[in-house]
Amino acid sequence: MRCTITIALVWAALATVTVAQEQFNYDEAKVPKFELPDPLVTEAGERVTTADQWRQTRRPELFRLFEEQVYGRSPAAPEKLRFKVTSPDAEVFGGKGLRREVTVYFDERADTPSMSLLIYRPKSERPVPAFLGLNFGGNHTISDDPAITLNSGWMRNRPDRGVTENAASEASRGTASSRWPVEMIVGRGYALVTAYYGDIDPDFDDGFQNGIHPLFCRAGETKPAADEWGASPPGLGDSPEHSTTSNRRRISMRGRSR
Numbered sequence: 001m002r003c004t005i006t007i008a009l010v011w012a013a014l015a016t017v018t019v020a021q022e023q024f025n026y027d028e029a030k031v032p033k034f035e036l037p038d039p040l041v042t043e044a045g046e047r048v049t050t051a052d053q054w055r056q057t058r059r060p061e062l063f064r065l066f067e068e069q070v071y072g073r074s075p076a077a078p079e080k081l082r083f084k085v086t087s088p089d090a091e092v093f094g095g096k097g098l099r100r101e102v103t104v105y106f107d108e109r110a111d112t113p114s115m116s117l118l119i120y121r122p123k124s125e126r127p128v129p130a131f132l133g134l135n136f137g138g139n140h141t142i143s144d145d146p147a148i149t150l151n152s153g154w155m156r157n158r159p160d161r162g163v164t165e166n167a168a169s170e171a172s173r174g175t176a177s178s179r180w181p182v183e184m185i186v187g188r189g190y191a192l193v194t195a196y197y198g199d200i201d202p203d204f205d206d207g208f209q210n211g212i213h214p215l216f217c218r219a220g221e222t223k224p225a226a227d228e229w230g231a232s233p234p235g236l237g238d239s240p241e242h243s244t245t246s247n248r249r250r251i252s253m254r255g256r257s258r
Contacts, residue, residue, distance in 0.1 A: 037065070078215065080108045086116070095188035097122050101139075103147055104195075106215055113212050114201035118148060120182050121191035130191035133254035137161060137168070137176050138196045146176030154202040183200065 017141025025031065038063060040048040047056045067073045083228030087101035101119045118139035122128055135142055138151030141161070150170065155163045185192045198205070208214075 014192050016241075019170065064107070081106065082108065087147070087149065087245070091123075092120065092145070093183050094130050095123070099147065099185075100218075106212055113210075113215070115195045116149060116151070117140070117193055117195050119191065119193050120186050122189055128189055128191050129250035129252070131185060131252050132191055132193045132199040133191060133252055134200075135176060135180070135194050136197055137163070137172060138198075139194060140168065141176040142174075142175050142180035142194060143177055143182050146173065151196050151199075153198050154204065155198065156203060 008185050011021065026044065042053070042058050043061055046053075046057075048054050063077050082105040084103045084105070085100065087099070089098040089100050091097070095125045098121055100119045100121075102119065103114050104117060105114045116139060120128075132186070138153075138155065139157070140148045140150050142148075149171070153251050154166050155168050157163055157166060160176040162169045162173075180192070181193055201213060
């Protein structure tokens with residue numbers, strides 16, 4: 001029961017492979033008539049009347065529909081994930097918790113994309129439940145803690161939050177702290193793990209060449225159809241540096257539109 005997470009968050013996120021739609025309709029009046037499938041009738045036309053039918057047949061069919069028609073699927077975690085502790089455990093909140101930073105490299109190349117994980121956890125010798133989620137301004141925005149590394153990646157301009165010329169500044173620190181009650185989470189016995197979504201893929205159009213996009217191109221492809229931020233995190237428990245951090249069976253993902 002006490003498998004651990006260490007956290008590659010991410011899979012934070014890694015890519016749902018869906019076919020991109022070139023045009024979108026925002027006018028409900030133009031939506032053609034459609035009929036939703038009956039959740040209790042299998043694709044073979046059999047009505048679901050038992051729990052075994054639901055678990056073994058209909059439930060997997062519905063998951064497959066969402067995979068094919070809505071969310072896409074998450075590929076397996078890269079085989080050569082690498083982890084480096086860039087900021088070792090340091091006491092926070094008057095000694096009640098610990099803060100750590102870990103860089104996750106998505107393959108073995110020197111120039112491979114990477115993301116920085118910020119981990120807060122209670123002082124505990126036992127694995128603890130954890131909240132995981134991406135942030136939208138850099139790890140340094142969730143708290144005004146000056147020891148959090150200032151993200152040097154591309155940022156969407158927000159002068160009111162200390163971001164100009166697509167770069168964060170010291171004025172960015174803590175600008176999203178109202179959404180991240182870190183001390184309360186740690187004080188209640190939970191860990192918190194977060195990463196900047198732009199580490200996974202900077203949020204601007206460059207023809208799918210930056211971020212993790214190229215890692216998922218098949219032979220002959222110049223761009224994969226992907227929405228990295230929305231994928232579920234299958235590689236969540238892979239980092240050996242955090243094998244005592246969190247209870248893998250007790251993880252809650254927090255997120256927003258993506």
